[in-house]
Structure formats: C-alpha cells, structure tokens
Amino acid sequence: MSSATVASEEARKPAAERNAAPPARRPAWRDVVTFRGPPQPGLELWLSIAAFLAVLGAWALVAETGLVQPQILPSPFAVVAAWGRLFADGYIGDIGISVGRVWAAFLASALIAIPLGILMSGYRAITALLEPIIDFVRYLPVPALVPLTLIWLGIGEGSKITLLWIGTFFQLILLVADDARRVPKEFIETGRTLGASDSSLMKDVLLRAMLPNMVDSLRITLGWCWTYLIVAEIVASSSGIGYELWTARRYGKSPEVFAGILTIGIIGLVSDQAIRYLHRRWFRYLQ
Amino acid sequence: MSFIRISDVAKQFTTPDGGTIPVVRPLSLDIEEGEFVVFVGPSGCGKTTVMRMVGGLETPTSGEIYLKDKLVEGPSRDKGMVFQSYSSFPWLTVLGNIRFGLKYRSDISAAEKEKIARHYLDLVGLTPFADYTINRISGGMRQRVAIARTLAANPLVLLMDEPFGALDALSRERLQLQLMDLRRAERKTVIFVTHDVDEAVLLADRIVVFSKRPARILADIPVSATLPEKRGLDILDHSDFRKIRRDVLALIRNEERSMEAAE
Numbered sequence: 001m002s003s004a005t006v007a008s009e010e011a012r013k014p015a016a017e018r019n020a021a022p023p024a025r026r027p028a029w030r031d032v033v034t035f036r037g038p039p040q041p042g043l044e045l046w047l048s049i050a051a052f053l054a055v056l057g058a059w060a061l062v063a064e065t066g067l068v069q070p071q072i073l074p075s076p077f078a079v080v081a082a083w084g085r086l087f088a089d090g091y092i093g094d095i096g097i098s099v100g101r102v103w104a105a106f107l108a109s110a111l112i113a114i115p116l117g118i119l120m121s122g123y124r125a126i127t128a129l130l131e132p133i134i135d136f137v138r139y140l141p142v143p144a145l146v147p148l149t150l151i152w153l154g155i156g157e158g159s160k161i162t163l164l165w166i167g168t169f170f171q172l173i174l175l176v177a178d179d180a181r182r183v184p185k186e187f188i189e190t191g192r193t194l195g196a197s198d199s200s201l202m203k204d205v206l207l208r209a210m211l212p213n214m215v216d217s218l219r220i221t222l223g224w225c226w227t228y229l230i231v232a233e234i235v236a237s238s239s240g241i242g243y244e245l246w247t248a249r250r251y252g253k254s255p256e257v258f259a260g261i262l263t264i265g266i267i268g269l270v271s272d273q274a275i276r277y278l279h280r281r282w283f284r285y286l287q
Numbered sequence: 288m289s290f291i292r293i294s295d296v297a298k299q300f301t302t303p304d305g306g307t308i309p310v311v312r313p314l315s316l317d318i319e320e321g322e323f324v325v326f327v328g329p330s331g332c333g334k335t336t337v338m339r340m341v342g343g344l345e346t347p348t349s350g351e352i353y354l355k356d357k358l359v360e361g362p363s364r365d366k367g368m369v370f371q372s373y374s375s376f377p378w379l380t381v382l383g384n385i386r387f388g389l390k391y392r393s394d395i396s397a398a399e400k401e402k403i404a405r406h407y408l409d410l411v412g413l414t415p416f417a418d419y420t421i422n423r424i425s426g427g428m429r430q431r432v433a434i435a436r437t438l439a440a441n442p443l444v445l446l447m448d449e450p451f452g453a454l455d456a457l458s459r460e461r462l463q464l465q466l467m468d469l470r471r472a473e474r475k476t477v478i479f480v481t482h483d484v485d486e487a488v489l490l491a492d493r494i495v496v497f498s499k500r501p502a503r504i505l506a507d508i509p510v511s512a513t514l515p516e517k518r519g520l521d522i523l524d525h526s527d528f529r530k531i532r533r534d535v536l537a538l539i540r541n542e543e544r545s546m547e548a549a550e
Contacts (some may be wrong), residue, residue: 186374194440195364195391204390208378232290238415283375285420 001195021190074255079262093246095263098233098240101157102225105164108216109172117176118210127177134170141226143168146235161230167228168221175217176210183209211284220273226268288356289317290476291341291444298336302428309501310336312550316504318493323360323470324475325487327535328497328505329543335448338480342366342446355443366390367442371449373429375421375436382417384406384432388439409436410469421514428457434466438473447479451486459518463489467518484539488532496535499542507540 031037032044070078077136080092083091119126145166146176153159183206191205233242245260298311302343310333314400318324324333341352343362352359354366362368375384385408385530389400408414416424421432430450437445451459463486470477481487487494492511495504522528 086485101328184372186370186372187376189362189368190374190376191368191435192362193342193364193366193368193442193446194388194436198393204387208376211378236514241431283378285422287422 002065020255048116056164071252071254074258078255081254082259083263086239086244086256086259091263094240094244095267098229098242099267101160101164101232101240102222102229104157105161106168106218106222106225108161108165109169109221113169113172113176114214117173118180118206120173120177121180122202122206129183130173137166138174142164143231143235144233155236155238158238160229161214163232164225164228168224171218175221176214179210179213179217180206182213189262207259212286214278215279219272219279221274222271223268226264230264246287290320290322290355291316291318291482292353293317293341294350294351294353295341295345296337296352298333298340298484299348301488302365311340311347312501312503314504315503316507318476318478319382320476321474323479323492324492325491325494326456326478326480326497327482327484327494327539328502329539329546330482330505331412332500333502333544334497335480337440338446338448339498341444341477341478342368344368346374367440367445367449369430369433369437369439369445369447370547371452373421373426375429377421377434379434380418380420381413381424381428384421384495385439388436392440403439405482407439410438410472411435411465416530425458427454429461430462431456431465434469438469438475442474442475444476444478449481451477452481458525459486464520466490466550471517478483484532486533488514488528489522494531494535496538499546505542506535508535 026042030041032047059073060076063070063073064079074082116126116130120130121127128215145163149163149166155163183256187205187209188201191201196204229240230242230245232238234246237243239261241260241263245257248254248256248260291526293316295312295313296311297309297313297456299307299309302306314337314417326338328334335347340347340352341359343359343366348548359366376387379387382404386400387405389395389404390399395403397494405414408417411434413428413431413435414531416428421429424432434450453461465480467490478488479487494506494508496506496508497503498505510531511530514525515524
C-alpha cells in the first residue's frame with residue numbers, strides 16, 4: 001500500500017477519529033472500586049499490604065505515644081522483644097509440641113471421618129445409625145469435656161489429642177458426607193453404567209469428584225483444631241503455645257501474651273495458605 | 288423374543304408425604320437389535336423414566352424389562368448411558384475419560400484397552416485433544432467424550448438422554464451427523480430421548496411418541512420405512528420428512544393442549 005492511499009484513507013475518516021490517540025487505559029484504581037470490576041492482582045496485593053501496615057502503624061502509634069498503658073497494649077517492639085526472649089527460652093519446642101498435637105488429632109479425625117463420611121453419604125442405614133449420635137456430640141461444648149478427658153486420660157498427651165479429636169471428628173464427618181452428597185448424580189450413574197462396583201464407585205468416582213471440596217473441608221477443620229488446642233493447653237498442660245501464653249498472663253507479661261496470640265495466628269495463616277496453594281496445584285483441572 | 292422387551296411396565300413415584308404419582312402407565316414395547324429408536328413427547332411426560340428403567344437406573348413399579356432375554360435388574364455395562372448434562376470427569380483428560388469406559392472390563396488385556404480407547408478417541412475426532420482436561424474443551428466436545436467413553440465400554444444398548452439438549456444449534460447439528468456416522472459404523476441399538484422433533488426424525492429408524500404424564504405410547508412411527516437410512520441435512524427438505532415431522536408435532540401439540548385444558 002502506498003503512502004498516498006494511507007493518507008487519503010486517513011482523510012476520509014471523520015475528524016474526531018483522525019489521528020486519535022489510542023483510548024486511555026482505565027487506571028487500575030478505578031477497577032478495584034467498581035462494583036464487580038475486573039481483577040487487578042498487583043494493586044490488590046498492595047492494598048492488602050497497606051492495610052496490614054496501617055493496622056501495625058496504628059498499633060505502634062497508640063502504644064508508643066503512651067495513649068494506652070503498655071500493660072494493656074504493649075507496643076509492637078515490645079512484642080518482638082518478647083518473641084526474642086521466648087525463642088531464647090526454647091519456644092520452638094513449645095511450637096513443635098502444639099503443632100504435633102494439632103496434626104495428630106487432625107489426622108486421626110480425617111482418617112476415620114473420610115471413609116465414614118463417604119459411607120454415610122452412600123448408605124441410608126449408616127446415616128440412620130450415626131447421624132443422631134453425631135448431631136448430639138456435635139453440640140456438646142468442647143471445653144466442657146475437658147474435666148472428663150482429664151478423669152479418663154490424665155494430663156498426658158492422650159487427653160489433649162482426644163479433646164481435639166472430639167472437637168473436630170464429629171464436625172468433619174458431616175462435612176465429608178455433605179461433600180460426597182454434592183457429587184452430581186450423573187457421575188455416579190455413569191460409573192455404574194460403565195460397570196463399577198460399589199467400592200470402585202466410591203474409590204474411583206466419588207472420592208475423586210469430591211476431593212477438591214473435601215480438601216477445603218479439611219482446611220477449615222484444621223483451623224478449629226487450633227481453637228481447641230489452646231483450650232486444652234490452657235486448662236491442662238505443662239508445654240505448648242497455650243501453656244506459655246497462660247503462664248505469661250499469670251506473671252502479667254503482656255508482650256509475651258501478645259507474642260503467643262500472634263504466633264498462633266501466624267501458624268494458622270501459613271498452614272491455611274499452604275493448603276490453598278496445594279489446592280490450586282492439585283486441582284489445576286478445575287480452572 | 289425381541290432384543291429389548293418392555294413388558295407391561297409402569298412406574299409410580301412416591302412423594303415424601305406417602306402419596307403416589309403415576310409417571311408411566313403400563314406400556315409394552317419391543318425393540319429389535321440394531322434399531323435406532325427415538326422417544327419423543329411433551330416435556331416431563333415420563334419418556335426419560337422409561338429409558339432409565341431400560342438402563343436399570345430406575346426400578347419399574349410393575350412389569351419387566353428384558354435385554355437379550357435377561358431381566359434388567361440394575362445398571363450394568365450392558366446398558367451404556369449418555370446424559371444431557373456434561374458427565375465427563377473433570378479430573379481426567381479427554382483420553383483418560385475414554386479409558387475410564389474400559390476400566391472395569393476384565394475380558395480384554397491392558398494393551399487391547401489402550402487400542403480401543405484410542406480407536407474411539409479417533410472415531411469422535413478428538414485425537415488432537417487427547418491430553419486436554421475437560422474444563423478446557425467445549426460442550427460439544429464433552430458430549431463426544433461421553434459418547435466415546437460409553438461406546439468403549441461396548442454396551443449392548445446405548446441410552447441417550449437428550450444428549451445434545453444443552454448445545455448450540457450448530458454444534459448440535461454437527462453432533463447429530465456424527466452420531467449417524469458412528470451408528471452406521473457400530474450398528475448399536477440406540478434409545479434416544481429428545482423433545483426436538485427435527486432431531487427425532489433425522490436420527491430415528493422408529494419414533495415412539497409418548498402422551499403427557501402418566502406416559503403411554505401414542506404412536507409408533509417407522510421412519511426408516513419411508514426415509515433413506517443414510518440421511519444428510521438435505522433430508523430436512525424431503526417431503527416425507529416434513530410429513531412425519533408434521534404428524535409427530537401434531538400429536539405432541541394435541542397432548543400439550545389437553546394438558547393446558549386440564550390445568
């Protein structure tokens with residue numbers, strides 16, 4: 001094409017369009033304040049970081065200016081110092097013990113709840129047998145069971161793990177059964193008409209189809225484990241994050257109390273994000 | 288005895304409060320081996336229920352169904368099913384899904400299974416998409432995966448429940464033509480449920496028209512007696528095609544009118 005034709009084509013366009021600059025890109029900040037606007041991952045991350053830093057800043061400001069007594073609200077720097085003291089005094093061992101207790105109870109819950117939940121979703125007899133009992137136990141307040149576990153199992157690891165197990169197992173089994181029930185009927189019927197037996201149907205179709213939702217259920221249950229762990233460690237323990245937290249309170253060491261609470265929060269956040277990451281990797285086919 | 292014998296089969300559903308809703312009135316139907324039978328009727332009339340009873344996915348309240356002289360007592364590999372909703376497994380690839388159709392066959396070796404899976408993958412034209420995950424392919428492709436998977440299991444009868452109902456017009460047309468090719472190559476006995484009368488006349492050797500619920504058979508129209516077996520889209524203009532289409536539509540319209548009158 002010669003430059004002459006280009007020029008003439010340019011001339012034929014309406015004046016407004018001629019040599020018009022490319023339309024200005026909508027600034028990212030407009031997208032994030034638009035109702036159901038398009039995603040802006042970069043800006044969203046910065047917003048999250050900014051909010052986090054703002055809370056931290058406000059906390060430091062209030063504490064450092066003496067607006068609130070340090071006994072009530074220690075400054076972030078005091079908390080960091082407390083962390084230093086705690087870790088120098090073997091805090092990592094306490095963390096290890098707490099994490100160990102949580103995972104022991106969590107795995108024991110999951111290993112029993114997953115098969116039972118799947119069976120419950122599939123066989124009405126099993127639902128009829130188990131559901132009333134599960135619903136009853138589910139509404140028992142877990143802290144109220146602490147004296148019982150102490151009477152039965154003493155103050156060893158057994159009583160704490162049992163307490164966490166009771167707190168999570170009866171919830172998890174119902175979550176798993178629900179995940180299994182949500183698998184489309186067509187998947188099950190497809191399996192059947194391709195010749196799958198009941199056991200292959202549960203293993204090859206049901207379990208695979210429900211897996212992404214089940215991993216989410218497990219992630220949520222793991223969070224509950226931490227709640228009950230602290231209850232157990234405060235009431236009856238001589239080690240663990242909860243025990244250290246309670247001991248610090250007894251001696252009025254607010255920074256250590258804060259450090260303990262934040263430690264649990266960080267562990268929870270990290271494990272939650274780790275499972276979310278694995279979820280994205282394992283179930284890439286969902287995207 | 289004919290290949291599929293539906294003998295005085297009736298079905299009632301039980302409501303949660305203990306009442307019963309008759310869905311299928313006692314009806315009988317014989318289907319020969321290799322026949323392509325299409326069930327049509329007003330929506331919600333019970334035609335799908337009849338097909339699901341043949342597949343063993345529903346139990347008749349009374350009467351019996353025989354497939355090749357054997358009483359149908361539940362789902363099995365003999366009765367392959369293709370559903371309207373996408374039933375391909377998202378955790379498997381296209382080829383993985385087709386392989387799944389062979390998973391529970393103990394009559395053939397692993398090498399043989401792989402050969403058969405690839406054969407059907409090719410037959411439905413998905414070889415270039417073998418390693419795609421299900422969520423990355425179109426609805427039409429997903430139904431082709433489901434058909435290939437079902438054929439790979441080598442059922443005696445292929446049961447199709449409005450398999451193209453969720454597709455756009457062009458994909459539907461393409462799949463209808465492909466299904467006719469597949470069927471000529473495979474000589475399968477097919478029961479196909481649809482509410483699309485054009486689709487019914489295009490595909491069928493025989494159209495069975497059902498009444499409104501509770502279903503009974505209104506008409507049993509031998510399409511292959513008047514239309515050629517090998518049909519293309521040009522058949523849509525064929526005068527016999529239009530006549531059959533008109534007759535079937537008239538029957539269904541009449542039923543739907545009496546349904547509205549009853550309400």
